[in-house]
Amino acid sequence: MSKKNKKTLQEIHDYWVHQSQPDHYIDKVKRSEFLTEYVKKYILKTGKILEIGCNVGRNLNHLYENGFKQLTGIEISENAITALKKTYPLLEKNSEIIHSSIEETIKQLPTHHFDLVFTMAVLEHIHPDSEWIFEDIARITGSYLITIEAEKAEHWRLYPRNYKNIFEKYGLQQVEENRCDKESGLGAYTLRIFKRQSNMGGEL
């Protein structure tokens, strides 16, 4: 990437604060169906689940409708959260939605707190100056981490990385990897499932 195209962390955050386009994410239900099948395979309905970068909350709502009730979302964009409240009022009432960047909040989240942490098309946008959050994502993961990210694409707001290499450094082991199918609308993404070595509750 040329120097000209390199953005600062602030510019990347500002982009998401102002351009989160919640309408664009509401109808991508096939992506949520794809994710939910994997969540059902590994996590009990009583498990605590966190989505980082939940936008309008379509993934969380799909999990909610499938019986997962202990849900938390973190989202940097106020517009996206306003749209979440309007689109999925039951989800909003019965879950914890945190309006914050992940950078601002993650240090306050307890170690091994969530049975599942997941991201879909979010880590790929994390600026190189914020890569310190990856160790904290592993720290707050009690049992499983799912990443569904574009790992090769390069663009002014896309940072290619191999998440197996990253999270295996921090005490998680990859247990499943899948090139996502085109039908789910996730054709350019890689799904990885990581497991913490010593398990806590909330998983199957």
Ligand SMILES: C[S@@+](CC[C@H](N)C(=O)[O-])C[C@H]1O[C@@H](n2cnc3c(N)ncnc32)[C@H](O)[C@@H]1O
């Ligand atoms: C490409 S969208 C994906 C949304 C959702 N995960 C989905 O699959 O429908 C990326 C989302 O991550 C949010 N985001 C980006 N950087 C973030 C950060 N540093 N902290 C919290 N949220 C962030 C954006 O505002 C946006 O809603």
